[in-house]
Amino acid sequence: METREYNTVELDWRNLAFRYLPTNGYVQYDYAEGDWSGPVIKTDPSVSVHVAANCLHYGQACFEGLKAFQQRDGSVALFRPDRNARRLIQSADRICMVSPPETMFIEACEMAVRINREFVPPYGTGASMYVRPLLIGTEPMVGINQSSTYTFIVLVTPVGPYYKEGFRPVEALVVEGYDRAAPLGTGRAKIAGNYAASLKPGLLAKQQGYPIVLYTDPRENKYIDEFGTSNFIAITHDYEFITPDSPSVLEGITKDSLQVLAGEMGMAVKPRPILLDELDQCAEVGACGTAAVITPIYAITKGQQRWTFGRPDEAGENLQRLYRQLQGIQYGEIEDTHHWLVPIELD
Ligand SMILES: Cc1ncc(COP(=O)(O)O)c(C=O)c1O
Numbered sequence: 561m562e563t564r565e566y567n568t569v570e571l572d573w574r575n576l577a578f579r580y581l582p583t584n585g586y587v588q589y590d591y592a593e594g595d596w597s598g599p600v601i602k603t604d605p606s607v608s609v610h611v612a613a614n615c616l617h618y619g620q621a622c623f624e625g626l627k628a629f630q631q632r633d634g635s636v637a638l639f640r641p642d643r644n645a646r647r648l649i650q651s652a653d654r655i656c657m658v659s660p661p662e663t664m665f666i667e668a669c670e671m672a673v674r675i676n677r678e679f680v681p682p683y684g685t686g687a688s689m690y691v692r693p694l695l696i697g698t699e700p701m702v703g704i705n706q707s708s709t710y711t712f713i714v715l716v717t718p719v720g721p722y723y724k725e726g727f728r729p730v731e732a733l734v735v736e737g738y739d740r741a742a743p744l745g746t747g748r749a750k751i752a753g754n755y756a757a758s759l760k761p762g763l764l765a766k767q768q769g770y771p772i773v774l775y776t777d778p779r780e781n782k783y784i785d786e787f788g789t790s791n792f793i794a795i796t797h798d799y800e801f802i803t804p805d806s807p808s809v810l811e812g813i814t815k816d817s818l819q820v821l822a823g824e825m826g827m828a829v830k831p832r833p834i835l836l837d838e839l840d841q842c843a844e845v846g847a848c849g850t851a852a853v854i855t856p857i858y859a860i861t862k863g864q865q866r867w868t869f870g871r872p873d874e875a876g877e878n879l880q881r882l883y884r885q886l887q888g889i890q891y892g893e894i895e896d897t898h899h900w901l902v903p904i905e906l907d
Contacts, residue, residue, distance in 0.1 A: 569678050573685035576720030578851055583676040586715035587668050590698075591658050596712070599668060601675055607713065612700035614707040620697030621752035622651040625850045626813070628673045628689040628716070628904065630680050631892030636673060636689075637901040639850075639890050641666045643813045644693065651749035652695055656706040659695060664712075669693065670904045672714040677906050679718045683891060686721030690851070722852035727875045727883065729858035732787065732847070733770035734836070735761035736863065739778040740788070747778075747785070747808030758788045772847060774860055776836060778808055784834045790849035791815040792834070794842040794869075795878045801827040802842075804834050814848040814886070820898060821885050827878070839867040844876030854883045 571581075585603040589596050615621045624644040630636050645665035652659035660668070669691050673680065681687030693714045697707030738761035741747025746754055758773070765773045774792065777783040784792050784804050791812040793803045801822035803815055823829045839845070845857040856875035859868045870876045875883070888894035892901070 614697035734862035790847035
């Protein structure tokens with residue numbers, strides 16, 4: 561097989577955390593008077609905005625998260641950037657922002673990876689390059705209104721394999737007294753405010769020893785919605801792949817991809833409202849998202865109730881198969897029959 565080699569910076573790739581590391585720079589576009597500027601490469605990691613910028617006071621800010629993977633053949637590819645582009649457009653629309661068109665979004669992601677190509681983790685380390693597009697309203701204002709000027713940024717940072725010691729199950733808590741979204745609110749949008757709202761319940765859960773929060777529906781608190789920063793998936797004892805169909809969850813791209821793969825593995829794929837009480841019927845439960853792909857959930861606690869799934873020290877067999885299949889496609893080890901990978905021209 562022909563392989564390509566690029567110089568990489570010296571980093572301890574296998575032990576990188578999920579956090580920002582300095583790179584060569586980021587890509588920025590500005591919107592004013594009905595038009596987007598061309599891309600500008602910025603090397604100073606700070607962004608200059610007006611002290612009264614709308615994003616700082618009124619929260620016109622939305623973002624995305626996707627990854628670029630060095631493939632087994634040495635090339636580099638983005639995973640489903642078209643889906644992130646469309647989700648950013650929807651998030652922006654929900655809070656009256658002007659969004660970059662899909663082609664500009666993808667061009668920006670490619671450029672941000674290209675200018676930082678020596679920070680793309682080498683194939684085989686289990687690490688990848690996290691790509692963070694960000695859209696902010698920049699117009700100075702004191703009265704609340706939508707901005708007429710915007711800045712679109714794409715930054716990247718290399719991130720390590722989530723599971724350094726293997727695919728370890730964790731315990732989740734349903735924090736009572738807090739919702740992350742309102743019934744007709746912004747739960748479907750990837751906007752900054754949703755994450756601010758989830759900090760307090762997240763902290764309370766951590767103080768009680770639970771690394772992850774499970775949210776129920778904000779209307780009745782009876783149905784499962786999603787985890788703090790990932791979607792809920794489960795495989796039932798009847799070999800059904802279920803995931804909540806809810807108006808207040810973020811439509812995850814990992815979840816969508818796993819549904820396709822689960823169908824190909826012969827599971828009956830059923831997105832539908834899921835009652836908390838139905839956890840009794842779940843054999844394997846996972847939290848899925850771009851950062852970790854799948855985090856196996858060993859137990860879910862709500863007050864005096866506690867449901868457990870499989871073994872505390874090992875992920876269920878089906879979640880393991882799904883994880884391997886998706887990662888195999890992402891790293892170019894398994895044929896990408898769905899055309900999910902978008903190669904990046906690095907030269
Ligand atoms: C609230 C929330 N739900 C779900 C997800 C998973 O989405 P994706 O698979 O596109 O990363 C994320 C991750 O970004 C998230 O923040």
